[in-house]
Amino acid sequence: MDKIRVLVVDDSLFMRRMISDLLARDSAIEVVGAARDGQQGLEMARQLKPDVITLDVEMPVMDGIAMLQQLMKEQPTPVVMVSSLTREGAEITLRCLELGAVDFVTKPSGAVSLDLYKVSSQIIEKVKAAASAPRHRLTALAPALDAQGSAAGKPFVGALPTQPSEFAKRAPSSTPSKITELPLVVIGASTGGPRALSLLMSQLPPDFHAPMLLIQHMPEGFTRSLAERLDRLCHLQVREAREGDRLQPGVAYLAPGGRHLQLLPGGRLHLSEEPPLHGVRPAVDITLLSIAQHHSGRVVVAILTGMGNDGAMGVRALYAKGARILAEDESSCVVFGMPRAAIQTGCVHQIAPIEQMAQRITEEVQRLCKPHQAA
Numbered sequence: 001m002d003k004i005r006v007l008v009v010d011d012s013l014f015m016r017r018m019i020s021d022l023l024a025r026d027s028a029i030e031v032v033g034a035a036r037d038g039q040q041g042l043e044m045a046r047q048l049k050p051d052v053i054t055l056d057v058e059m060p061v062m063d064g065i066a067m068l069q070q071l072m073k074e075q076p077t078p079v080v081m082v083s084s085l086t087r088e089g090a091e092i093t094l095r096c097l098e099l100g101a102v103d104f105v106t107k108p109s110g111a112v113s114l115d116l117y118k119v120s121s122q123i124i125e126k127v128k129a130a131a132s133a134p135r136h137r138l139t140a141l142a143p144a145l146d147a148q149g150s151a152a153g154k155p156f157v158g159a160l161p162t163q164p165s166e167f168a169k170r171a172p173s174s175t176p177s178k179i180t181e182l183p184l185v186v187i188g189a190s191t192g193g194p195r196a197l198s199l200l201m202s203q204l205p206p207d208f209h210a211p212m213l214l215i216q217h218m219p220e221g222f223t224r225s226l227a228e229r230l231d232r233l234c235h236l237q238v239r240e241a242r243e244g245d246r247l248q249p250g251v252a253y254l255a256p257g258g259r260h261l262q263l264l265p266g267g268r269l270h271l272s273e274e275p276p277l278h279g280v281r282p283a284v285d286i287t288l289l290s291i292a293q294h295h296s297g298r299v300v301v302a303i304l305t306g307m308g309n310d311g312a313m314g315v316r317a318l319y320a321k322g323a324r325i326l327a328e329d330e331s332s333c334v335v336f337g338m339p340r341a342a343i344q345t346g347c348v349h350q351i352a353p354i355e356q357m358a359q360r361i362t363e364e365v366q367r368l369c370k371p372h373q374a375a
Contacts, residue, residue: 003030004131007050009041009067010034010082011059015107015116019054019082022120029127038062042070045077052078052130054123055101057092065096072100076138078130080105080123090225097194100138102130102334106219129191129307133334137192182210182249183298183324183368184263185361186291188284190217190306192334194226196354197304201234201252203358208236210300210365212252213261213291215284217306220258227254245269255282262290278310284338288314292321298368299323302361304354305333309341319347324364329353 006023008031010016016034023029032048035041038055039062045053053071057064064081071077081104083093093104103126108115116123189196193216218226224240230252231238241253247267255261260272260282270290277283284303288311291299299318303311305328315325325348327339332353342348352360 001028004028004128005030005032005048005051006127007032007041007044007048007053008034009036009038009053009059009064010056011037012056015056015082018116019123022117022123023054023127025120026124026128029124038064038067038070041067042074045071045075049075050077052080052127054080054082054105054127055096057081057083057089057096065092065099068096068099068101072139076100076135078102078133078135078138080126080130082107082123090222093222094194094225094229098198102126102133102138103191106221125307126191129335133192137332137334181369183300183365184247184291184295185210185212185300185302185365186215186287187212187302187304188215188287188306188311188338189304190280190308190310190335190338192305193217196328196332196334196357197226197230198233199354200302200304200358200361201230201236201238204234204236205362206235208362208365209249211247211249211267212236213241213263213287214238214252214254215261215282215287216254217280217282217310218257220256223254223257230254241269241271243269243271255287257282260286262286263294264290265294267295278308280308280310284311285314289317292317300326300361300364300368302326302328302357303339303342303348304328304357305335306338307335308337311338312341312345315342315347316345319345324349324368326350326352326357326360326364328357 008016008019020031020034023031032050033044035044037059055064079101081093081096081101083089083104084107105119105123108118227238227240236250236252238252240256241261262270262272264270277286301323319325327342327348329351330336350360
């Protein structure tokens with residue numbers, strides 16, 4: 001089996017050597033080059049045609065964003081961003097994910113991290129996952145996102161109908177006693193998820209009022225920026241979930257990085273610091289299992305692109321209680337791990353590419369809102 005050929009791009013000589021050494025320890029990976037900035041990185045990418053590139057965010061001459069944009073125009077290549085854990089670093093990293101980067105790893109202690117070994121397993125795992133990402137998917141979502149416009153007025157551009165829907169006509173008040181009149185929508189994602197969520201949320205119609213829980217595998221410090229970006233893209237209010245929040249119509253709650261998100265009786269949200277599940281926190285299964293235990297209303301679940309099998313246990317539990325289950329089709333996944341695991345449970349009602357997922361979710365919510373419709 002051929003080794004995964006990796007190009008390392010970082011302005012720090014120390015970081016280039018450390019990342020190269022960490023990757024070289026894995027027998028399935030070969031580091032074929034190291035570049036000191038984005039300009040040299042592009043030149044080496046053209047010559048070496050690597051399978052994966054690890055890319056620093058902040059560099060002189062040409063930074064990570066500029067290199068990524070040019071790379072995706074010339075020769076789409078799976079990229080794993082190596083980011084510092086700062087507010088500015090989070091914003092830039094999320095922009096890179098929208099532009100085509102597959103995933104990212106955070107440096108534990110700033111631009112030059114002497115303790116990068118702490119995330120060595122993450123780097124190796126994410127490089128391997130990136131190597132399997134279909135190259136034709138790396139830039140496919142960017143034009144669609146650009147077409148949605150910007151934050152001002154939260155414009156809606158998309159294929160979904162703009163006429164008032166069945167559930168909009170019956171939109172309840174925001175009191176907790178009325179929230180059960182609307183289905184709860186839960187979306188879980190991992191690798192490739194930020195871009196998938198951006199497209200999905202931007203395509204929900206203006207009259208979409210169902211409360212939502214969003215679980216994206218992401219470290220602490222990045223989810224607030226993601227929530228703010230999603231909020232600017234869609235008609236719902238999107239915010240990072242807080243302890244004690246109660247479900248409200250037209251609000252999407254994003255699980256904060258480093259905390260599990262659980263639903264308690266009465267529609268109240270709880271943030272847990274219990275150990276990671278499947279190696280991640282937040283975990284989709286933790287949220288879904290809490291819903292199966294405490295929520296008596298109707299539920300729609302969508303499992304999107306990502307590594308591993310997180311969500312499969314919760315899908316089984318909610319399917320047994322009458323939930324409607326959707327999974328992203330392999331054709332649009334960056335990594336077809338979580339959706340495959342959900343599909344293999346035999347509990348998935350619909351499989352759709354990400355470009356159609358908002359419409360499918362909307363249809364499921366409308367169906368569940370019709371009078372006398374069984375949940």
